[in-house]
Amino acid sequence: MSVRIHQLAKDTGFKNEALLHLLKNRSYEVKSASSTVDNTTADKLREDFKLRAPIVETETHVEPPSQLRSSDNEEAGKPKSL
Secondary structure, rough: OEEEEHHHHHHHOOOOOHHHHHHHHOOOOOOOOOEEHHHHHHHHEEEEEEEEOOOOOOOOOOOOOOOOHHHHHHOOOOOOOO
């Protein structure tokens, strides 16, 4: 059985064009995202790219700015005297 390039790109996190370019540089005969590679090759590529996968940072919690004091709120609407 074989695996289409577009599925392999999805599995590895690559864009179709980037994976096609990489495979062509590795002398695979692929023309489009609908081209296929054999299962052994696909498994090897998945393993290679899994090791190189970027580390995804988790979102950090950011505290909202502190609330203005009520006295600051009351003064905010008043024009400043000279």
